[in-house]
Amino acid sequence: MSDDAILTIEALKADVAAEELGILKALDLQVCKGEVHAIMGPNGSGKSTLAKVLMGHPGYRPTSGRALFDGSDLLAMEPHDRARAGMFLAFQYPVEVPGVSIANFLRTSMQSRLKEGDDLDLFDFQDLLLDRMKLLEMEPSFAERSVNDGFSGGEKKRNEILQMAVLKPKLVLMDETDSGLDIDALKVVASGVNTLRQEDPDMAIVLITHYQRILDYITPDVVHVMVDGRIVRSGGPEVALWLEEEGYASWREAEEQAAAI
Amino acid sequence: MPNNELVEVLDLDQYKYDFRTDDKPVFRTEPGLSEDVVHAISAHKEEPEWMLEFRLKAYQLYLRKPMPTWGADLSDLENVLDQIYYYVRPQDRMKNSWEDVPDNIKTTFDKLGIPEAEQKVLAGVGAQYESEMVYHSLKKEWDEQGVIFDSIEDGLKNHPDIFRKYFASVIPPADNKFAALNSAVWSGGSFVYVPPGVHLDTPLQAYFRVNQERMGQFERTLIIIDEGAQAHYIEGCTAPVYSTESFHSGVIEIVVAKNARFRYTTIQNWSNNMYNLVTQRALVNERGTMEWLDGNLGSKATMKYPSCYLVGEEAHGSILSIAYAGDGQHQDTGGKVVHAASHTTSSIVSKSISKGTGRSSYRGLCKVYEGSTSARSNVECDALLINDTARTDTYPYIEIEEQSANVGHEATVSKIGDEQLFYLMSRGMSEEEAMALIVRGFIEPIAKQLPLEYAVELNRLIEIEMEGSVG
Ligand SMILES: Nc1ncnc2c1ncn2[C@@H]1O[C@H](COP(=O)(O)OP(=O)(O)O)[C@@H](O)[C@H]1O
Ligand SMILES: [Mg+2]
Numbered sequence: 001m002s003d004d005a006i007l008t009i010e011a012l013k014a015d016v017a018a019e020e021l022g023i024l025k026a027l028d029l030q031v032c033k034g035e036v037h038a039i040m041g042p043n044g045s046g047k048s049t050l051a052k053v054l055m056g057h058p059g060y061r062p063t064s065g066r067a068l069f070d071g072s073d074l075l076a077m078e079p080h081d082r083a084r085a086g087m088f089l090a091f092q093y094p095v096e097v098p099g100v101s102i103a104n105f106l107r108t109s110m111q112s113r114l115k116e117g118d119d120l121d122l123f124d125f126q127d128l129l130l131d132r133m134k135l136l137e138m139e140p141s142f143a144e145r146s147v148n149d150g151f152s153g154g155e156k157k158r159n160e161i162l163q164m165a166v167l168k169p170k171l172v173l174m175d176e177t178d179s180g181l182d183i184d185a186l187k188v189v190a191s192g193v194n195t196l197r198q199e200d201p202d203m204a205i206v207l208i209t210h211y212q213r214i215l216d217y218i219t220p221d222v223v224h225v226m227v228d229g230r231i232v233r234s235g236g237p238e239v240a241l242w243l244e245e246e247g248y249a250s251w252r253e254a255e256e257q258a259a260a261i
Numbered sequence: 262m263p264n265n266e267l268v269e270v271l272d273l274d275q276y277k278y279d280f281r282t283d284d285k286p287v288f289r290t291e292p293g294l295s296e297d298v299v300h301a302i303s304a305h306k307e308e309p310e311w312m313l314e315f316r317l318k319a320y321q322l323y324l325r326k327p328m329p330t331w332g333a334d335l336s337d338l339e340n341v342l343d344q345i346y347y348y349v350r351p352q353d354r355m356k357n358s359w360e361d362v363p364d365n366i367k368t369t370f371d372k373l374g375i376p377e378a379e380q381k382v383l384a385g386v387g388a389q390y391e392s393e394m395v396y397h398s399l400k401k402e403w404d405e406q407g408v409i410f411d412s413i414e415d416g417l418k419n420h421p422d423i424f425r426k427y428f429a430s431v432i433p434p435a436d437n438k439f440a441a442l443n444s445a446v447w448s449g450g451s452f453v454y455v456p457p458g459v460h461l462d463t464p465l466q467a468y469f470r471v472n473q474e475r476m477g478q479f480e481r482t483l484i485i486i487d488e489g490a491q492a493h494y495i496e497g498c499t500a501p502v503y504s505t506e507s508f509h510s511g512v513i514e515i516v517v518a519k520n521a522r523f524r525y526t527t528i529q530n531w532s533n534n535m536y537n538l539v540t541q542r543a544l545v546n547e548r549g550t551m552e553w554l555d556g557n558l559g560s561k562a563t564m565k566y567p568s569c570y571l572v573g574e575e576a577h578g579s580i581l582s583i584a585y586a587g588d589g590q591h592q593d594t595g596g597k598v599v600h601a602a603s604h605t606t607s608s609i610v611s612k613s614i615s616k617g618t619g620r621s622s623y624r625g626l627c628k629v630y631e632g633s634t635s636a637r638s639n640v641e642c643d644a645l646l647i648n649d650t651a652r653t654d655t656y657p658y659i660e661i662e663e664q665s666a667n668v669g670h671e672a673t674v675s676k677i678g679d680e681q682l683f684y685l686m687s688r689g690m691s692e693e694e695a696m697a698l699i700v701r702g703f704i705e706p707i708a709k710q711l712p713l714e715y716a717v718e719l720n721r722l723i724e725i726e727m728e729g730s731v732g
Contacts, residue, residue: 055687058679083689095684099702108698109688146702163688 004032005068006171006204007054012065014053023049025229026065031171033202038215038240040208041226042248047208048092050226051173055089056082070170084113086170090160090177092208097147102159103129105147106166132165136192153180161189165196171204178214190217212244289349294342296320299445302348306414306448309421319434319444326438332593332624333562338536341508347446347479399463409454410465413481416452423454427485431514431544431570439538443512447481450511455490457518464493464526464712480511486521486549495712496527507534507561513541517549519573528556528715530722533590537563547573547602554710555582557594558722566624568597571605571636578607581707583719586619586651587726595625595656600636600666611642612704615651616726623672624656631662639669645703646676647696647727675703697727 007030014024023046031037041047053060054067056079067074069087077085097105106129111120129143136158148156157177164172178186194217197203207218215223215237223239224231227248233239288305290298299320303313328335403410409420417424434444453465486492509531517523523543531537537560543551553567569578580596592615598607613621623642644653655672677699685695700723701708708716 055683057683059683078691079683079686080689080691080695083687089687091684091687095681097681097685097699097702099705100698105685105688105698108690108694109685112689112691112694167688 038220088169092175323441413450450480450482515543530558531560545576588617616647
């Protein structure tokens with residue numbers, strides 16, 4: 001195990017909380033500081049489940065295996081402790097919080113990370129927020145809107161990235177952030193992410209995606225292919241290109257053949 | 262202007278305090294209610310004969326009217342009513358000692374950051390409010406403009422003509438059982454008169470009236486906003502009012518004259534042994550505007566439906582209300598709008614939050630009389646449930662006799678869901694912080710209408726309430 005590891009997953013199995021579906025099947029993954037890992041796979045292969053299990057969603061439960069985040073036992077932590085420790089999930093389907101402005105939401109998120117009794121400096125916060133919005137080419141008035149309330153798909157995704165840019169995590173799980181973004185918005189988001197990586201070269205990214213497209217702008221160090229709750233192949237960026245041409249079907253076939261033997 | 266007959270025709274319904282010290286001997290009536298008690302109250306206040314007669318008549322009405330059975334559970338109330346003191350001179354009520362104030366109340370005060378002197382006032386053990394200076398400079402301003410802002414007792418004493426003209430003109434004793442009771446034994450409350458054309462920028466705040474009777478168990482408030490005048494009245498506070506008494510039944514009557522504009526803001530947070538049954542109603546004349554901003558927290562059972570009787574053409578009424586029902590509490594609240602003239606408009610926005618075994622009911626009436634052409638009304642009530650044990654119901658009564666009326670009603674019930682909580686927690690908020698933020702967002706459309714210091718306190722209070730809501 002590398003000293004540089006930020007996330008280490010070993011033989012992780014996970015399921016939905018109420019049922020036995022066996023969604024994640026003995027998954028292994030190691031992400032080092034500063035690395036970008038892409039996870040690609042067909043719909044229903046368990047990508048979002050992995051992201052939610054790592055963030056601690058109460059609707060899912062790990063059934064065996066383990067996960068270390070920055071040296072701590074991740075699966076034993078509450079979701080908010082994972083967040084405070086530096087993990088961030090950019091949701092595939094961000095949730096609406098009516099009546100709570102983005103600014104207020106982020107201010108509360110920042111405040112919650114401070115020690116009991118410490119108060120967030122509101123001027124510093126305001127500066128940070130405005131700076132991050134500029135980076136992502138957003139109008140300042142965007143921060144006054146209620147979180148995701150009536151947002152277009154693209155606005156929701158950009159809001160996720162804004163939050164990430166403000167909260168400055170150590171590890172980002174981006175769950176299909178690219179879907180729903182047009183090419184211009186995608187470029188803005190990607191360049192924002194790249195700027196954040198420059199600011200903090202240790203920041204690691206697990207980029208869950210369906211399409212090769214975003215990988216043209218955020219270059220992955222490793223590409224994993226996930227099928228039926230397992231990582232079936234890992235490699236360099238060439239894997240993504242190959243996948244784009246061949247599609248997932250051949251992987252499934254290979255899987256089935258392997259299972260039959 | 263007010264029109265007794267009209268009010269009776271339109272009749273439909275149903276439903277804290279402060280201190281001063283001086284050296285007069287203790288005065289209070291016997292426990293329980295009788296004609297003698299009514300006599301004693303009136304005599305003690307040295308009232309004119311007509312008021313005594315008014316009280317005695319109201320007492321008879323009270324005896325005859327049945328206990329309402331359609332709202333909150335009042336089955337214990339008869340016992341309470343037999344035992345309470347119907348009149349205690351305000352300065353004698355202050356027999357609580359700081360040691361007797363329950364710890365949870367003190368803790369809440371601390372968390373709200375209320376200074377100790379003020380805490381004592383709220384808890385009924387202190388005497389003074391620090392704002393005496395502020396009050397005196399405002400008082401001068403008001404006097405110059407002819408504005409009357411007095412205790413209800415002084416209103417009767419010093420302004421008998423206006424008082425008598427309007428008193429009980431909006432809410433006659435026969436209106437409902439508790440209006441009858443209040444009419445018989447009322448004590449404390451405010452009397453406000455704003456002369457024609459006067460615009461008051463500074464809100465009239467009940468707590469400015471230092472050293473005067475303010476809120477009583479049977480408070481009675483009468484407010485007259487004369488033609489073209491504008492004012493805002495603020496009553497109450499979000500800090501819990503600790504009281505050894507367990508029954509509060511106020512009557513608040515408001516007359517908004519032609520082209521006048523008035524807002525009444527009240528937030529009350531009663532200790533949870535309290536039955537809180539209040540009748541509050543405004544009569545709104547031609548092109549007048551009345552706005553109720555009503556917040557109800559705490560108490561055992563609250564029944565309170567601010568209402569607007571729109572009796573002049575183009576009159577407008579608006580009711581914004583927030584109710585919070587914690588464990589064991591029932592908030593039966595809502596609003597009533599009665600359209601009795603053409604082109605009248607109204608809106609009700611009601612938000613309730615129920616937690617634990619708390620229950621909130623929205624009870625609203627929208628009535629449009631025949632001939633009130635092109636009346637428009639819109640009702641929106643939203644309930645938020647914090648957990649599975651909480652309960653909410655909606656009882657919208659809509660009675661429309663006018664074809665050209667346009668009435669809309671929309672109700673939603675939502676529950677704080679796992680997805681929402683998880684989303685906030687994934688940003689670093691604890692479950693309690695997440696809940697508090699969701700609740701604050703829910704009430705934000707109303708909270709933003711509040712004076713800033715109230716909004717801040719309300720938010721803080723919600724945070725406190727959400728602590729320990731996670732289990
Ligand atoms: N809450 C749930 N209840 C039941 N089945 C679920 C739930 N969440 C995910 N699944 C199932 O688990 C599998 C993986 O889903 P998901 O992780 O969302 O896939 P992906 O993100 O790769 O499209 C799918 O078959 C999906 O139907
Ligand atoms: Mg998914």
